[in-house]
Amino acid sequence: MKLTSLTAAVLLRFSILLLLGVTFLSPTSARADIVTLTANDNGKQVQLNVGDQLTIRLPTISPRFGWRLTQSYPGQLTVTTTNVLPGISSGVPGAPATFEIHFQATGTGGLDLALVSAQPGTGYSTLGGFFHVFVTIDKPGVAKNVNITEYGNHSQVKVNQGDQLQIRLDNTAGSQYTWEVMPIANNVVQLVTPSPTQPAKKAKRKAKAGSDEDITFQFQALNPGKTTLRFLYRNAANNEAPPKRDFELEVEVPEPPR
Template sequence: MKLISLIAAAFLRCTLLLLLGVVLLIPTPAQADIVTLTAADNGKQVQLNVGDQLIVRLPTISPRFGWRLTQTYPGQLTVTTTHSLPGLSSGVPGAPATFEIHFQAVGTGGLDLALISAQPGTGYSSLGGFFRVFVTIDKPGVAKNVNVTEYGNHSSVKVNKGDQLAIRLDNTAGSQYQWEVMPLADNVIQLIQPPTPQPAKKPKKKAKAGSEEDVTFQFQALNPGKTTLRFLYRNAANNEAPPKRDFELEVEVPEPPK
């Protein structure tokens, strides 16, 4: 009888160990992260994964005032909630109130996330009524399109091998000045599409001389490394004239995970 009890106990232990091993082998789904930004993060680069939440907290002079997005980001970032709270930490000591906006990362890509004070000139803090961060959203095994505007001048961006990188710069239709990309001395990224004008308004009609339009340069990340993209806004009719303005972007392509 004692022998039967010992055998039963041993069998029970083996069964429990086997079940435990099966449970440990079952992969657990990755949990989404929550990333919180304050005024102190102005100008920084933020890395998210699809499914992550992004919270931006910015100071205001009272709960009646807030911040608004300069544009929407369909297919990438979705606004879930917005509200103003008194006394919540905003990255600026002593701020009377804080405006808080929640986002959900829903798709891959890279974007300039820019907000301006809802009441220009009344923003509280050294932000001067403008807040900007550069956001990249990844999903394992999926290439993404990264879009950088002129707000990203003199900043940096990280893209993966195979990603598309679009640089959109402000231009004036009919002007003698044109954007020119400086030659790249490495094989980190390459220009895959010449600049294409994109009128800001009424794209079906030809842009009138003197009106604003965007010019987009399309690149692709080829190999791991670091490089600098540089553009000059030059007078096409006079190569000796100094450039009117420039645009620089530090680009990093990290080593792919092994």
């Protein structure tokens, strides 16, 4: 009888310790978040961590039509599945169907995530056939490269101290117009000048005059604060001429965690 009571007490104590161990260990286990966006989130900034899942639901005129990405994002966002479903919420009341696309955050960085209606002019939405959000993907202790295109004009972006910020603007090959960076008011970010000693890359075919090409500006986030980066598309042969267009981006570098 004493042996049975002792055995029961030992088993009870072991069970309590085991439960406590599970309680102590469970908060430290990594858990990926699932972030869902609808048409109401058009133009917003989204924060993800590596491993998170992102779902975007947009209205469409029928299950036969959907949306498509304007570009791919290798090493950062991977498309896992796409569906066109009737009756699911897209953020637009009365939409006949919803296009749903699922992503997995696979690497750090910042990017303009843009989608256009698969049938321009026929898509049922209040978005005008265009959806855009800015996505940043973080991983603790890892600096990231943040890439902005002209889709991000007049928007805001948050980057961490040490991050690289790359702005890619549309240009016309052979044109007298060129992009010019306006002076930066403070020491929050700094324009990085490409090193002339960089290894030579494989020569690219020269762009044909009048064709579209990109010009890229690279910055580094130096200090906490806020600043505005502004670019003007000017006639290089006539400084008095008004700029043809401009690009503006508000940049915030938060205080690093202590």
